[in-house]
Amino acid sequence: MSAVGGTRHFHEELARLKNRLLEMSALAEELVRASVEALRERDESAAREVVARDQQLDALEVEIDDLCIQLLALQQPMARDLRLITMAMKISNDLERVGDHAVNIAEGVPHLVDSPMFAELPEVEEMARLAGEMLSDALDCFVRADATNARDVIDRDDRVDQMAESLFRILLTHMMEDPRRIGPSMTLFLVSRNLERIADLATNIAEDVVFLVEGRNIKHGLRIELD
Numbered sequence: 001m002s003a004v005g006g007t008r009h010f011h012e013e014l015a016r017l018k019n020r021l022l023e024m025s026a027l028a029e030e031l032v033r034a035s036v037e038a039l040r041e042r043d044e045s046a047a048r049e050v051v052a053r054d055q056q057l058d059a060l061e062v063e064i065d066d067l068c069i070q071l072l073a074l075q076q077p078m079a080r081d082l083r084l085i086t087m088a089m090k091i092s093n094d095l096e097r098v099g100d101h102a103v104n105i106a107e108g109v110p111h112l113v114d115s116p117m118f119a120e121l122p123e124v125e126e127m128a129r130l131a132g133e134m135l136s137d138a139l140d141c142f143v144r145a146d147a148t149n150a151r152d153v154i155d156r157d158d159r160v161d162q163m164a165e166s167l168f169r170i171l172l173t174h175m176m177e178d179p180r181r182i183g184p185s186m187t188l189f190l191v192s193r194n195l196e197r198i199a200d201l202a203t204n205i206a207e208d209v210v211f212l213v214e215g216r217n218i219k220h221g222l223r224i225e226l227d
Helices: 003-041 044-075 079-107 122-144 147-177 179-214
Strands: none
Touching: 003 044, 003 079, 003 122, 044 079, 079 179, 122 147, 122 179, 147 179
16 A cells, blocks of 8 residues: 555544544443433333443444554554544543443432332432533533643543532431431432532543643643653
């Protein structure tokens, strides 16, 4: 293959990689949304659908990993292309884990169907909204190579952590007041932990965007720059 043909093939495969990652991103966002909706409606059928669709996410992760390995092995990319490929592998892994957390939320639905209903718990809805928006915005930043707004996503993670702490105190009060609510309270606590982890994964993706765009590692408060 000529150098020109090789370059064209590389960019075609890179475009294919980006498209698969966008497809995986959209599916991960949908699973989070659907799992929270199933929880809100106590809809066991919808919850089972979330669990079933997670296999699609797993398959996309495998395909993306294979594409990345082929690009790394055969094309020997440099600089930003290299960062893009390695970040794509990491982001696909983060998205697969997002799917796992959506499944965990969905699997809590049957435990709430016959449980005493709570009064409104706006903290759960707010955590779900914040985590979902963080994930969506982090992925949008990846598509647009937007390091500035990626930093804004990172800053929002503290709010989700605060909401999780507030919800834990509320659920603890419910458990102390009515022993019948211990089971469902524990289920909702686990839901909040999964939403918190989705926000953490969105933060990871946003940090990866900063690395991709600026070559700067800001994880764990580090400020390591690449030449």
